[in-house]
Amino acid sequence: MSDQTDLLQGTLDLLIMRTIALEPLHGWAIAQRIQQVSDELLRVQQGSLYPALHRLEHQGWIAAEWGASDNNRRARFYSLTRAGRRQLATEVSKWERLSAGVNLVLHRT
């Protein structure tokens, strides 16, 4: 895998965690929400969402639970764990530092 996907993967993790920080969501809804909130700027490759979700779950940052969806079907809902919230905070600050840095480089030179 190239460095580019790694970077995207990290970003995807951040987006997922931020999205479910408000309320538990299932995979499809997470993808939709990211798309809506970002004004369709960010488009999640739907297939790549699930490996990311399972990895985050394995790392203990998010937890999954079966529940009923809006169309009354069984769906797997993901929510942030306490460790996940801490992780989200670090990730967010890291991202902000990164984007601030990148912005500085882009605009000052």
Next chain:
Amino acid sequence: MRIWHVAAAWLRAVFLRGRREAELDEELGFHIDRETERLVAAGAAPAEARLQARRAFGGVEVVKEESRDARGTAFVDHLTRDTRHAARRLRRDWRFTLAAVVILGLGIGVNAAIFSVINAVLFRPQFVANPDALVDIYQNAPGGAPTGSSYAAYLDMAAYTDIFASSAVAFIPHPVTYSVGGPLRQAIAENTSASYLTVLGLRPALGRWFTEAEDTLKAPPVVVLGYRAWTTRFASDPAVVGRIIRIDGVPVTVVGVGPANHAASMNFGAHTDFWMPLRTLVALNGMPPGMFERGVSEPAFMVKARLQPGVTVAQAQAAMSTLGSRLAREFPKEDLKAGISVFAWRDVRIHPQLDVILAGFATALMAIVGLVLAIACSNLATLLLVRGAARVKEVSVRLAVGATRGQLVRHLLTESVLLALAGGAAGCVLAWWTMRWLSTLDLPVVVDFSLDFRVLGFALALSFVTGILFGLAPALHSTRVELWQTLRDDGEIRASGRRWFSLKNSLVVFQVAVSVFLLAGTGLALQMMAAGRAKQVGYAVDGVAMLQTDARYVVNTPADQPRLFEQLLTRVKAIPGVQAAVLTRDLPMNVAGLRIAIDGAADGAMQNAEAASIWAGPGFFETLQIPILYGRALDARDRQGAARAAVVNEGLARRYFGTANAVGRRFSLEPGDGQWMTIVGVARDTWTNDLGDIVDPVPYLFYRPIEQWNVMPTTVVARTTLGEAPLVRAMQVEMRRVNERLPVLTAKTMRQVLDDSLQAAQGLAAFFTALGVLGLTLAGIGLYAVIAFAVARRSREIGIRMALGAGSQQVVWSVARDVAALVGVGTAGGLALWIVAVLVMKVAPVQTSGVANIQFYQPDVDPLAMLTIAAFTAIVGIAASYIPARRAARLNPLIALRHD
């Protein structure tokens, strides 16, 4: 926490696999359904919407695989799946599997069996209470190596009560005979102080241990049965306490049964049958009462002590060092003057000196059987390579459809480890059989050979290592394929398969070489035997027979014994054909190593010289036809009360008196005996009765008149002109006439005794032969596989040759050439290795471990043995290539050319 999390995930992965897969399916299915719904709601046609949703999602299987991997349980997932696949493949290929399991079972089984013997001897722990506070104490031999202590020194050690809370002493274990009414049986006895069991912190299983009052010269003898002796020899009979059994002919009262978990004072796997008080050694074993004095020539008391609370081993050592120097000062003549060593009980298995020797021996043994395993491993690697080459197309297809090489290697390794585990299980069965067979042997000592967790663990670890070892190279090798080549399906690969220096060929050469090396070991052992047989023993063998008994089983007063033996001797002399007969002790030419001091010698070495003693009576030299070179033989003059006389052999005279004619010179037993023996005659050099001995070329012998030393005879030796085998029978008849209850301990010819002494060498030869033949058989199988495969591969080439007019002879020759090359290189390699080993043994420094004159057997390079081995491997080569060569010769060119 984190580890627990991972472990739980792994367990879930193994046991909840099905459920998790279903959940994953459901989750992804829901996503696609939901997306389809959204698209329909946005106005798309249902079928079109579903298609679009799927396209947006991407490959479902890929997502599933990545999701599984993301869980971190992929390792377990793959392992279970690989194992299942491997098991299925092995089941399908059951012929190969069976062969592999048999080969590995033999290889691992031999190792497990040898390891369990070593385990029984070296590793099985003894049970004692609070082992950390227990120490073993040894007086050192001149030179500093720990040896036994004198009893007097033990009392001095025990007096350090501020260091030792309690202390005990045991005499080295020794064989005895016993009878419970029936025939005589052999057993192992140990004599200890009354404190022995309390020092170890153990209790008798039944009855009681003997008391201090029973450890006196006058006390009627008592015995405590060893626990295992009680269960195996006395059928766990609780009524045994109070019974009287005869040990070495003497009636002894059983007072108790020893603890169940304690085998012997020296932990070498043998179980002590009889525990007896120290002083019983005098009454039962004819030891001199002086054995408890300080100045004994071979101190053989082993001291164990329990440290006072808070005292360390180092402190005990310091105290004992002080004692050591004090003893050296106070008893300059009697003491060994070399200090005292203290060892933590845990650090000693049998005896500090023996431990080192046994560990070396065990290592050598494991290395040798390890060679067999190496053969089995490389053999299996050969088979796997051949099999891998046959499966090259399958591998190519799997690579082509996207399997990574790593995955394939993993599959193949799983398969070989699985095979190895099955082989390990078979090996354990084999080891178990061997151990059961060993237990049924009528060994003079009771050894616990049972398999325990150590042996099983060893076999398991060995299987794993073996599996990886033989699986890795073939796995790497057979997955390194060029897709375009193999899938094109034509002759290209054949060219690559004909490289001479291929892995397959090297493995076969290795197997042949190692087998040859092992067979050469047989050659060495046979050479040792031949050398033993060829020894000019220097005394009469033909016509000589002996009969050993123990008169104590029939007479209770020692004074009656000589009369009994005189009667026997008179009767034996009267047997027709008997030329001479003599009474002696033990088997004739049996030696006991002793230290002697030479009269008038200032040299320290001469005051502590090594020599071997033989008991002789009047007529001894005549019976065994040993020529007296100077002076006279021992005769009736040398009786009790007369000046002590001795005959020495020429070697001793030259070595210690500087002249062959040492008649009139004097020597004494060392140290401190003080009674001089005057040499009355010098006999020609002879061998002892131990031909398998690796000891020095000429033993230094001295003969003592048995009567003068008030030593009871046990054996009558006679020489006849009418054949020794009938004499053995005739002597037994005469003995029954003297007293029909006299037991027969030994009834043999001299020839039999000499042959028996070569048993060790014989056993060694059998051991090497078994391993060598096993190795060569395996090598033969490997050779067959390689050749058969090569022929199958070359069938088109051979077909073309035949079509072009090559005769079947030429074809066979081309196959035979390959075999000859493989076998030839292997044999040459093995023999070269052997020559190097022999040369190393020749130049290796001679070991002198405190005992003088030890010179290990030095083998020679034996061209005849080498030729035999080479012929043997040639036969195996021919046998292995017969079928493939015949197949090649009968190849029908037409069919062969249509082959693919």
